[in-house]
Amino acid sequence: MIEVSAVSKVYDSSAGSVEVLNGLDLQVASGEAISIVGPSGSGKTTLLNILGTLDKPTSGAVKIGDQVITELDEINAAQFRNQTIGFIFQLHYLLPQCSVLENVLVPRLAGGWTESAADSQARAEALLKEVGLKDRITHKPFQLSGGEQLRVAIARSLINTPKIILADEPTGSLDPVSGERVADLLLETNLSKGVALVVVTHNATLAGKMQKTYRLEGGKLG
Ligand SMILES: Nc1ncnc2c1ncn2[C@@H]1O[C@H](COP(=O)(O)OP(=O)(O)OP(=O)(O)O)[C@@H](O)[C@H]1O
Ligand SMILES: [Mg+2]
Known part of the structure; x- marks a missing residue:
């Protein structure tokens, strides 16, 4: 599904150059x-940004499914990412001014979807029910706790039925119990929907729940 080959990343700026990734491979x-x-x-x-087409490596290639994503131009990358x-x-x-339901529907705003607005809304409501927020759909984000906001973000990440979920420190700001619930929710999604899951975390419990754990150090995974 994801194939990373010899990816290197160097950040160059007037402040100096920083070599971050150095011939990294991952499958x-x-x-x-x-x-x-x-x-x-x-x-x-x-x-994660490179896997998600938000950034490009200095050298090396990333293939997702049949697509070499590191060759996509901005517009095609955006479409690929969305789908x-x-x-x-x-x-x-x-989005602070939007309700919980509207936030989940944001990824539907990009073009290329044939589903009716009513069907999208019904699926958004179903996802919010799955993450335990069915009674909060008309609330605004500031009316929710940090863990509840995170669950909105999880529902939003699923609305376009992705093949891959990339999560950066998803439990970082949560207490251990809420963190555990979010971790279980991600794993349930992984199992029930067959979505590949790449989770970056400092949380050893969360890391240990995944099938494999890699350590990034010296620009490579071990
Ligand atoms: N745009 C940039 N320009 C220059 N250096 C950058 C830039 N973005 C990130 N870096 C540097 O690249 C290195 C890796 O950053 P990155 O954010 O990927 O680390 P991380 O492993 O996610 O760290 P953390 O666990 O703190 O989130 C850091 O030394 C950072 O300062
Ligand atoms: Mg980081």
Whole structure:
């Protein structure tokens, strides 16, 4: 499903150049759940951004399904991302002026979908029910707890039925019990929908729940 070959990333700026990834290889099978751990600054977010077509490597290639994503131009990358990948960021970027339901529907706003608005809304409501928020759909994000906001972000990441979910520190700001529930929710999604899951985390319990754990250090995975 995901095939990363010899990916290197160097950030160049007037402040100097930083080599973050150095000939990194990774393979993730369809429906597999993996975690990536490693020290702060080791390049975990950089790697997720490259997997998610939000950034390009300095050299090397990433293939997702049949598509070499590192060759896509901006417009095709955006379309590919919208149709294939669900993102869960630590700062989940919910739109403050929109309701919970509207936030989940944001990824439907991009073109290329044939589903009716009513059907999209029905699926958004079903996803919010799955994450335990069916009574909160007309609330605004600020009226929810941090864990509840994260669950909105999880529902949003699933609305386009992605093949891959990329999650960056999804439990970072949560207490252990809420963190556990979010971890279980992600794994349930992985199992029931066959979505591949790549989770970056400092949380050893969360990392240990995935089928494989890789450590990013010195620009490579071990
Ligand atoms: N745009 C940029 N320009 C220059 N350096 C950058 C840029 N983005 C990230 N870096 C550097 O690249 C390195 C890796 O950053 P990255 O955010 O991928 O680390 P991380 O493993 O996600 O860390 P954390 O666990 O703290 O989130 C860091 O040293 C960071 O300072
Ligand atoms: Mg990071």
